[in-house]
Amino acid sequence: MNILGINAYHGNSSAAILCDGQLVTAVEEERFNRVKHAAGFPQNAVRYCLEEAGLTLRDVEHVAIPRNPWARMGTKLFYALRMPGFALDRSKVLTRFSGIERELAQACHVDPESVQAQQHRVEHHVAHLASAFLVSPFDQAAVLSTDGLGDFASTMWASGRGNRLEVHGAVSFPHSLGLYYTALSQYLGFWKFGDEYKVMGLAAYGEPAHEGEFRRMVKADHGHGFRLGLKYFCHHQTGPQMSWPEGGKTPVLGRLFSPYLEERLGKTRMPTEPIGKKHQDIAASLQAVLEEAYFRLLNSLYEKTRLKAVCLAGGVAFNCVANGKIFDRTPFSEVYVQPAAGDAGLAVGAAYYVYHQILGHPRSFVMDHAYWGPQFAPETIRQALQASALDSSKFSLQELENEELTRRAAEYIAAGKILGWFQGRAEWGPRALGNRSILVDPRRAEMKEVLNRRIKHREAFRPFAPSILEEATAEYFERSAASPFMNLAYSVRREKRSKIPASTHVDGTGRLQTVSRSANPLYWALIKDFEKLTGVPVLLNTSFNDNEPIVLKPREAIDCFLRTNMDVLVIGNHLIEKRTNLADPSPEPVFSA
Numbered sequence: 011m012n013i014l015g016i017n018a019y020h021g022n023s024s025a026a027i028l029c030d031g032q033l034v035t036a037v038e039e040e041r042f043n044r045v046k047h048a049a050g051f052p053q054n055a056v057r058y059c060l061e062e063a064g065l066t067l068r069d070v071e072h073v074a075i076p077r078n079p080w081a082r083m084g085t086k087l088f089y090a091l092r093m094p095g096f097a098l099d100r101s102k103v104l105t106r107f108s109g110i111e112r113e114l115a116q117a118c119h120v121d122p123e124s125v126q127a128q129q130h131r132v133e134h135h136v137a138h139l140a141s142a143f144l145v146s147p148f149d150q151a152a153v154l155s156t157d158g159l160g161d162f163a164s165t166m167w168a169s170g171r172g173n174r175l176e177v178h179g180a181v182s183f184p185h186s187l188g189l190y191y192t193a194l195s196q197y198l199g200f201w202k203f204g205d206e207y208k209v210m211g212l213a214a215y216g217e218p219a220h221e222g223e224f225r226r227m228v229k230a231d232h233g234h235g236f237r238l239g240l241k242y243f244c245h246h247q248t249g250p251q252m253s254w255p256e257g258g259k260t261p262v263l264g265r266l267f268s269p270y271l272e273e274r275l276g277k278t279r280m281p282t283e284p285i286g287k288k289h290q291d292i293a294a295s296l297q298a299v300l301e302e303a304y305f306r307l308l309n310s311l312y313e314k315t316r317l318k319a320v321c322l323a324g325g326v327a328f329n330c331v332a333n334g335k336i337f338d339r340t341p342f343s344e345v346y347v348q349p350a351a352g353d354a355g356l357a358v359g360a361a362y363y364v365y366h367q368i369l370g371h372p373r374s375f376v377m378d379h380a381y382w383g384p385q386f387a388p389e390t391i392r393q394a395l396q397a398s399a400l401d402s403s404k405f406s407l408q409e410l411e412n413e414e415l416t417r418r419a420a421e422y423i424a425a426g427k428i429l430g431w432f433q434g435r436a437e438w439g440p441r442a443l444g445n446r447s448i449l450v451d452p453r454r455a456e457m458k459e460v461l462n463r464r465i466k467h468r469e470a471f472r473p474f475a476p477s478i479l480e481e482a483t484a485e486y487f488e489r490s491a492a493s494p495f496m497n498l499a500y501s502v503r504r505e506k507r508s509k510i511p512a513s514t515h516v517d518g519t520g521r522l523q524t525v526s527r528s529a530n531p532l533y534w535a536l537i538k539d540f541e542k543l544t545g546v547p548v549l550l551n552t553s554f555n556d557n558e559p560i561v562l563k564p565r566e567a568i569d570c571f572l573r574t575n576m577d578v579l580v581i582g583n584h585l586i587e588k589r590t591n592l593a594d595p596s597p598e599p600v601f602s603a
């Protein structure tokens with residue numbers, strides 16, 4: 011049985027395909043069309059999924075769409091009557107969804123009449139819940155989905171048992187922890203879609219000096235989870251001004267906060283304005299009050315379910331700082347957050363919901379790694395290198411067996427080089443997890459600044475993340491529960507902070523990826539070789555890109571290597587070094603292991 015899941019007309023559009031309950035592939039449209047958080051119809055992702063599964067559209071029996079325009083109709087009508095612009099927007103959404111069969115046929119170059127698949131509409135947050143629980147390792151778990159807004163809800167909680175989810179409650183528009191975080195991120199000068207994680211990084215520099223004010227923005231509401239103090243916001247008056255453009259563009263969000271917020275906190279920060287102590291404190295207060303509401307939700311979910319495991323999804327589930335504290339601030343002892351916890355993951359969630367909850371099949375799949383995207387044959391990599399016509403006076407190129415490859419790569423990293431690492435299947439979700447990564451030595455404090463200056467061009471306050479051998483986690487971190495998808499931040503043990511300064515944030519935490527030998531043997535071997543050389547089982551791992559979606563194809567990796575000041579590229583079994591990188595010589599070698 012073949013089920014195609016599609017997240018369309020929404021940020022992070024994506025597609026996934028299941029064959030007899032096994033995930034064959036899942037991928038975001040942005041990786042193909044090179045537009046960050048691309049919305050619209052994921053035509054490239056759909057085509058790739060079918061091709062990878064060896065299917066045509068005619069072989070697909072079910073299409074799962076994580077959007078139900080008819081959900082919460084009463085609330086929608088109430089707001090539509092008060093906001094004509096919003097009513098118009100809703101009617102456009104309905105029109106778009108009614109044409110999905112045609113778009114699907116167009117993407118696959120077939121006659122719309124020939125599409126036989128049965129269509130299923132799965133409510134946004136139900137698909138989020140399914141994306142977390144139904145691919146988790148747990149037979150029973152509490153499940154929480156929290157984000158900005160989807161099908162007019164922002165939060166939903168449930169219990170999962172076997173192949174079924176039972177929804178216990180939800181929070182509807184206009185109350186939303188995601189919109190709260192986005193509104194305050196805008197106030198702090200971060201307006202781009204998906205910028206909230208930057209503000210989460212900034213929070214570590216400040217003190218929650220404005221907690222009292224923020225507690226008036228997000229109030230506890232027993233039975234309903236939380237309520238927003240609406241006078242700080244304007245989305246309930248203007249409608250959620252979010253445009254999800256056609257044609258694969260990045261979504262755009264309108265202003266979400268009201269003039270009252272500025273009255274209370276002072277003038278908004280312009281994006282070009284320097285960040286001061288006040289901004290850091292506002293970010294810290296924002297994060298602290300988000301955590302209070304998040305843990306209230308989680309604790310009341312525990313009271314209701316009494317289950318020891320929890321699965322999380324929705325954009326707020328990317329708040330790794332909050333996730334890392336779950337073990338301390340709730341009774342839950344096991345946490346699962348799948349790699350595409352945000353809206354891209356809806357494609358997988360809707361497909362599994364159809365397979366299990368609607369069609370009744372038992373569970374037989376666990377998402378225990380993130381490598382579900384496209385891969386490229388050695389011949390394709392060789393051709394891409396040939397097409398690049400690298401000048402041998404400027405580049406050295408060698409083809410090596412795996413053992414030699416990881417050993418040499420580890421030596422370059424230990425010597426202070428910046429190394430691009432391109433292997434196997436692309437990661438599902440926004441994090442590079444060792445197949446499309448840029449890697450450097452975490453022992454060198456200066457590497458953060460070097461990486462930013464030479465390649466990443468990110469704000470200096472943002473942290474870089476560590477990849478650690480799974481078996482060494484307890485040695486370096488105060489928690490040892492596996493974090494294979496970089497969705498949890500733990501405190502680095504005090505005595506180890508000076509060992510890995512470049513991947514330890516200012517508050518002593520690290521948003522770690524625990525790397526197991528079974529999930530990614532080659533990446534594990536590389537970190538192991540680095541440990542043999544230096545005594546440190548950790549690499550600093552950042553995504554292989556430069557202000558663009560993570561590279562997908564060999565050609566994109568080579569281009570990124572050539573146009574930036576990266577020193578070494580390992581692509582498949584090829585190791586390429588720039589003979590001179592005169593723009594910025596590498597730092598001095600470190601001597602301590």
Ligand SMILES: [Fe+2]
Pocket residue numbers: 134138157158159160324325352353
């Ligand atoms: Fe969502």
